[in-house]
Amino acid sequence: MHEVGIANEIIRIINDIMGEHPGQKVDKVKVVIGEMIAVVPDSLTFAYTALTENTLLQNSKLDIEIVPLTARCNVCSRKFNIKEFEMTCPYCFSQDIAVNNGNELYIKELEVS
């Protein structure tokens, strides 16, 4: 359940930002998470809801965007999706690949009112 730790950090950053926007209320929190981070969206939402209960964020919703793991082959230069974490180019079978996406873990934006 590293989702609890991640939810705590998300809340810390939101509170940090909202300190500079007094009088506004957070409705939606857009979070971008790469497949490689192995976060279970339902668990993260559960943790976020539980941790924000009876706080100023209690009616805010998490909007989680999962970014698929994609890479570019350093040998044949083709781009591809990585399936089941096999770090091999499906075209030329080289293992010399550069992961482009899938390691993200950041808060993109807040919708406020």
Next chain:
Amino acid sequence: MPVITVERKVLEKNDQIAAVNRKLFGERKITAFNLLSSPGSGKTTLLEKLLPQIKDIMCGVIEGDVQSDRDAQRINSLGIPVVQIVTNGGCHLDAGLVKDALANLDLTSIRLLFIENVGNLVCPANYDLGEKMKIVMMSTTEGDDKPLKYTPMFRTANVCIINKIDLLPHVEFNPDTARENALKINPELSFFSVSAKTGEGMNELADWIRTQV
């Protein structure tokens, strides 16, 4: 609806403290390893066997556990400086916990630091502690498909130790399959096969560690 652009890493605070730890290790010329595995793979037993073999290097240990200081007691009985972190339910170490633990170690006399993480192959993968390398361990009583199940951990590790090889005649674990699976995830991974119990393979591991200090 008004939108506030954030674009901030969720684990920014951890990463900032990890950078502070890394700088400290650099200034003090300390090599730090983050030692990771499932519960029961034999991390503490490995250290108990390894540390006396590398007595020529001044070592220190940070022990991470959910409860109890049993592991720290085992290391302390070897006469090695050790600090126990009890996470009280937390499933991983973070950079802040390690920074606090470092304040309780005499760093002037340490060249090599082992940070034994909480036994868990999931959560610790996301938390940089400031270490030079992650060493992931699996044991022959586990499945040889472990790398395929805990991919972020094996992807971010630099070294993989396969422990309990003395049990190979009695278990279904195939070390070649385990290596193949791990290399699919991380082609750069290097391997050591050991039995911390019988000492088999421990000299090779100790020799490699000497090259890292």
